[in-house]
Amino acid sequence: MKTLRSALLASVLALPLAAPAMAETPPNLLVVAQNIDDIVAIDPAQAYEFTSGELVTNIYDRLVQYDAEDPTVLAAGLASDWETDAEAKTVTFTLRDGATFHSGNPVRPEDVTGSLARVIKLDLTPAFILAQLGWTPENVDEMITAEGNTITVKYDGDFSPAFVLNVLASRPASIVDMETVMANEVDGDMGNGWLNENSAGSGPFELQTFRPAELVRLKANPDYFKGAPAMEGVILQHVAEAATQQLLLEQGDVDMARNLTPDQIAGIDSDEIKVEAFPQAAVHFLSFNQKNDALTDPAVWEAARYLVDYSGMVDSFLAGQMEIHQAFWPKGFPGALEDTPYSYDPEKAEQILEEAGVELPITVELDVINAAPFTDMAQSLQASFADAGINFEILPGTGAQVITKYRERTHAAMLLYWGPDFMDPHSNAKAFAYNSDNSDENYQATTTWRNAWAVPDELNEKTMAALSEPDADARLDQYIELQQAVQEESPIVIMFQAAYQVAMDDDVSGYVNGATSDFVFYRLVEKD
Structure with a gap:
């Protein structure tokens, strides 16, 4: 010292x-x-x-x-x-x-x-x-x-x-x-x-x-x-x-x-120190690889949105680290959709799966980075999804192992995060709402391709239309619509946005x- x-x-x-x-x-x-x-x-x-x-x-x-x-x-x-x-x-x-x-x-x-x-x-x-x-x-x-x-x-x-x-x-x-x-x-x-x-x-x-x-x-x-x-x-x-x-x-x-940890932040006991929290660009999501036949039914995607215990996580071990956010463009950027229509409702999820005739139980391997808070998030998902007959087998690995598997499209379910390269909504729209060629040979650094989701033509067209829209306000409206579409029906369940806490005098x-x-x-x- x-x-x-x-x-x-x-x-x-x-x-x-x-x-x-x-x-x-x-x-x-x-x-x-x-x-x-x-x-x-x-x-x-x-x-x-x-x-x-x-x-x-x-x-x-x-x-x-x-x-x-x-x-x-x-x-x-x-x-x-x-x-x-x-x-x-x-x-x-x-x-x-x-x-x-x-x-x-x-x-x-x-x-x-x-x-x-x-x-x-x-x-x-x-x-x-x-x-x-x-x-x-x-x-x-x-x-x-x-x-x-x-x-x-x-x-x-x-x-x-x-x-x-x-x-x-x-x-x-x-x-x-x-x-x-x-x-x-x-x-x-x-x-x-x-x-x-x-x-x-x-x-x-x-x-x-x-x-x-x-x-x-x-x-x-x-x-x-x-x-x-x-x-x-x-x-x-x-x-x-x-x-x-x-x-x-x-x-x-x-x-x-x-760079204080959440535990240290919580332990600060001084009137002369304050803590301010700032939303960060990374969005955290659960995704399902469409190469796995058990995960291709849109009813599974919809039910999953009601099987995440969003509040339970952010009110406990994610407190101060993340906030509930359910769209691919982060809050704090122009054009972000801030609606959070989904909450933990296992009865609704069971009803969705039953009406769709989804055969249960489903056992799914879930890849996760072997570090906090990701392993804690995976355990929460394991517990809440089991209520509806979807059983996760957690596969922890290093960041490099998990991301390599993701890039190779050899996972089943994946718990991961994504951040934009620069401050334009196309940076994330391309990742979450566009995939015009889903072939294995057409490697793309996007969540859609990595989850083998052949994005509907209409959504692909809307993504490219927003990229070229000359009217700035109309363009942001188009990205709101894209976020709503992905939020409602895709194999990618966006759950949280990272938050960053800074302690200062x-x-x-x-x-x-x-x-x-x-x-x-x-x-x-x-x-x-």
């Missing part, structure tokens, strides 16, 4: 900030205890980990972006305004006046075209998100062009402009200071090596120190176009052990603990934690 506290103290003293005694963190500095050893890369063209996403969001801007004031609303970023032309398949952006990078360089149109093209040309992990727009290393320079203070983005595909804008609001679409980045290019890496140790953004914070699996220190950007952050700095101190995070918070050595306010790591914002944080 002495070593850790010394590291924290050294981190604080290294900042040009007023620093009182360690038992009370400085009023102009936010100190966070967090496990940050997942970071592999911090270059926006490569960053793909949870903590990396948080850093990119706070350091960089995009043309359009979801922001701290309301993470569900697509707002102006480095573009002050934009016009879409669905017929010509273009979006024209007007660059904001006066925006500057942390280096002092002005944000130029060529920084925008260069940043987006750089992602495609480097072709690292998150490049696939931008590549959906038909961009390739060979054509990207023609697809993204600048003239004066406008940038024209062309795309190739029958996409709604809303889909295109959501792609351009994703992490790899962050705009970097190309002059600075290319000045640090080594062996044709377009500055990738340098940008994995430094930053070149225009966002509310600048990277001041990065020591992998040890410390991240951010310095406020006083010239940020939306105004300087209230905090002059943020320290993310790597603390792997949740118990140590709790102790540091209780002692006043940190302002926030990001009672004087901290303004912390925003949206549904994904890309929506963690420190810009509005204040300390009373």
Whole structure:
């Protein structure tokens, strides 16, 4: 503990900030205890980990972006305004006046075209998100062009402009200071090596120190176009052990603990510490492989929806970790269906099965990740489904074993979760409501294909129609309809949405934690 506290103290003293005694963190500095050893890369063209996403969001801007004031609303970023032309398949952006990078360089149109093209040309992990727009290393320079203070983005595909804008609001679409980045290019890496140790953004914070699996220190950007952050700095101190995070918070050595367990959260007994919960993007579901003849009757799917003890789980071992959610698009995102029409009703389930003439009992193998809370969820399902004559044999395995089996379509029933790659409902609609080719040879990274569900043609057509719908409001209505269809009749029973609890000093306010790591914002944080 002495070593850790010394590291924290050294981190604080290294900042040009007023620093009182360690038992009370400085009023102009936010100190966070967090496990940050997942970071592999911090270059926006490569960053793909949870903590990396948080850093990119706070350091960089995009043309359009979801922001701290309301993470569900697509707002102006480095573009002050934009016009879409669905017929010509273009979006024209007007660059904001006066925006500057942390280096002092002005944000130029060529920084925008260069940043987006750089992602495609480097072709690292998150490049696939931008590549959906038909961009390739060979054509990207023609697809993204600048003239004066406008940038024209062309795309190739029958996409709604809303889909295109959501792609351009994703992490790899962050705009970097190309002059600075290319000045640090080594062996044709377009500055990738340098940008994995430094930053070149225009966002509310600048990277001041990065020591992998040890410390991240951010310095406020006083010239940020939306105004300087209230905090002059943020320290993310790597603390792997949740118990140590709790102790540091209780002692006043940190302002926030990001990785406490539910038991630790429940055990907090201090008027000076508060806990805030934030819905997360992952939806948890039970699914039935349609290669198993006993699970193909839609009556089994319908009955299953009444055999999940939703409230029993969230009121006990899932308390604080999940909330009831029964649609494939998570709450907190535009277009989410928040209706929860199903509840535990074994008598209704028995009636559905009896009227359909389903032969009972049914014995089904249920694959589950061998870790809490998944094994507890599986045991609850085993008990509640047995009431109606559906008997689960639980098969625990490692995450890799379970997911491999799922991808191979060799499971019977599966307890798993799913999260979107970026903030557009098509990301999940394709996974839960689309499967136009159910053949074994046509591998798809979707829940529909992995459960061998040949989605009805009408639903496939509606999914693709929503992808190309030009009217943003009408498009969200279409996704509501898709969610209702999957909710009512599919072999995928969506049960819960994950929740994330953060413990913090009672004087901290303004912390925003949206549904994904890309929506963690420190810009509005204040300390009373």
